[in-house]
Amino acid sequence: MIPVLGYEGQKVAVLGLGRSGLATARSLKEGGAQALCWDDSVEARDAAHAEGFEIHDLSKQGAFEGVACLVVSPGIPHLYPEPNKVIALAWDAGVPVDNDIGLFFRSLGQGDWMEHDTPPRVIAVTGSNGKSTTSALIHHILTENGTPSQLAGNIGRGVLDIEPPVEGEVIVLELSSYQTDLARALTPDVAVFTNLSPDHLDRHGGMGGYFAAKRRLFAEGGPDRAVIGVDEVEGQYLANQLVEGLGDARLIRISAERKLTTGWSVFARKGFLSEWRKGRQTTSIDLRAIDGLPGAHNHQNACAAYGACRAINIAPKTIELALVSFKGLPHRSQLIGEKDGVKFVNDSKATNVDAAAKALQAFPRIRWIAGGMGKDGGIADLAPHLGAVAKAYLIGFSARDFALQLGDTPYEICETMDVAVARAAADAQAGDTVLLAPAAASFDQYPNFERRGDDFAQAVEALL
Known part of the structure; x- marks a missing residue:
């Protein structure tokens, strides 16, 4: 690990005890600081306590007395849509707010x-x-x-x-x-x-x-x-x-x-x-x-x-x-395999319209698997990029909303990944690419885009 320097013998508060928060607490300890840890999750607090860290409720008045700095995990909002209440308390107490990236540099x-x-x-x-x-x-x-x-x-x-x-x-x-x-x-x-x-x-x-x-x-x-x-x-x-x-x-x-x-x-x-x-x-x-x-x-x-x-x-x-x-990264234009001239590509990381548009421009003829928890505006902005789409196979919560925005592009409501992969593979011809580029978040059916991409890959590998 990289020891955090500059806080030897001082108290440093850590808000958020996920991967980066716990790593920050360990690095502060290694550098000679006293880490005061807090998370809204009881499980996260218990995990930190099991490692020997002091649990300190940062949401209470007076919690920042004697604290030199507050280190915040990246998922916690500090300004918009509104400041986290702990961060606001740190501001009121005149305590500098930083994150692990700032401590690293x-x-x-x-x-x-x-x-x-x-x-x-x-x-x-x-x-x-x-x-x-x-x-x-x-x-x-x-x-x-x-x-x-x-x-x-x-x-x-x-x-x-x-x-x-x-x-x-x-x-x-x-x-x-x-x-x-x-x-x-x-x-x-x-x-x-x-x-x-x-x-x-x-x-x-x-x-x-x-x-x-x-x-x-x-x-x-x-x-x-x-x-x-x-x-x-x-x-x-x-x-x-x-x-x-x-x-x-x-x-x-x-x-x-x-x-x-x-x-x-x-x-x-x-x-x-x-x-x-x-x-x-x-x-x-x-x-x-x-x-x-x-x-x-x-x-x-x-x-x-x-x-x-x-x-x-x-x-x-x-x-x-x-x-x-270079072989590429999982879930980012990742070639899963090829059969009878048909390629199967996992771009589950294409969670927004801009990323999906780039994926749709990468292949000449596409069997497109899309859908999930759609974002504001749906896929209306993808209209100029649908020329290579032979057919769309729609899954998840926003499947029917997406269907209304496809214009003349043929589509099929498949609901689930296994059905979409099976139908796209059955329709595909040599030279086609079966492409997962959802243009949506995964949280309606999966905990994250990685699990969604893994599900696509497993369905494809079963076919191959």
């Missing part, structure tokens, strides 16, 4: 990392879609290059739960807006912004607050290098703020929609990744045959990972070889 700055001949570095990735794939792909490239690396944050292990880094190691962090919004220290060596689309708007008070949470990764301390997706206006704005001019090598612009030939840039067009620098093309990589990176959205992820690795001077050829060997 704070401890990084005070620890013995700089005693290495080659100090460890941090690459942090944020954005609406593609964060996990981009982070995992960076980690894969580093590993294939022989560079010691750990993957943590919103993917893999909690950030304070990783091993102390060794000589020359690179820590890759996936950071959600919940994590960047509250951290009091954000000082990565390389920061990556993939893209922006509406999500978590109630938590951030609208698109402006959502973008502001992402922007903090680039504004709080500032990275040495930034890799910015410029396919949305917010990315263009952010890129413009970070540099003094086109020759500023601190910025790498990326795109999956257009050619970029000014400054240092990486873009993908028609399945080819290109790097341009100082007005000339330096690299071209054919992404079309890489099974682990199907579709334009994954080509954007490849550009982001390529840019991040180039920012720390990994050679283009090394990156290319690692891209080819």
Whole structure:
């Protein structure tokens, strides 16, 4: 674990005792602080108490007397739609509020990392879609290059739960807006912004607050290098703020929609990744045959990972070889198998319309399994992306609502995953892709999108 430094001999309150909360309590203890733990769940409190942590009701008046800091788990709202009552009490008591990401960077700055001949570095990735794939792909490239690396944050292990880094190691962090919004220290060596689309708007008070949470990764301390997706206006704005001019090598612009030939840039067009620098093309990589990176959205992820690795001077050829060997992540355009020319792809992580739209553009002819707990607006915004859909097979709570928004696209109400997979497989012809891209949350039928994706994979594997 990473010991939390700067609070030796002091009381630090921890609100929320899930994975990151318990890891934070352990790291505080390791660093010499006294962790005062609280969670609304009795089971979570009991688990912390069983590890020897002091349970301290933070919801009572006077609970913050003598407390140096409150550390909040990412799922707990601190501003919108309204502040958690414990956080409000901390504000009233003048107690600073932070999270595990802030503690990580704070401890990084005070620890013995700089005693290495080659100090460890941090690459942090944020954005609406593609964060996990981009982070995992960076980690894969580093590993294939022989560079010691750990993957943590919103993917893999909690950030304070990783091993102390060794000589020359690179820590890759996936950071959600919940994590960047509250951290009091954000000082990565390389920061990556993939893209922006509406999500978590109630938590951030609208698109402006959502973008502001992402922007903090680039504004709080500032990275040495930034890799910015410029396919949305917010990315263009952010890129413009970070540099003094086109020759500023601190910025790498990326795109999956257009050619970029000014400054240092990486873009993908028609399945080819290109790097341009100082007005000339330096690299071209054919992404079309890489099974682990199907579709334009994954080509954007490849550009982001390529840019991040180039920012720390990994050679283009090394990156290319690692891209080819990347197998993808579970539940994100994951190829489950193929039979009689029909591919079965699990993109259960496509829980919103924007992610589903990208999946629907990745394959030429689709048998689309969609549905679940639909979000505001349903799938109306997917109308321009239904051209490749031969038929939709609808499941879950919103199946009939989705059916009303499909226009002329053929559909069948299947209700459950096993029925949808069986019907799609029976209808599919050689060259088709049976695609799970729900465009909805999973909570009507499954505890999370992972379990939904596993159910799809099990049904497919039974057929195969």
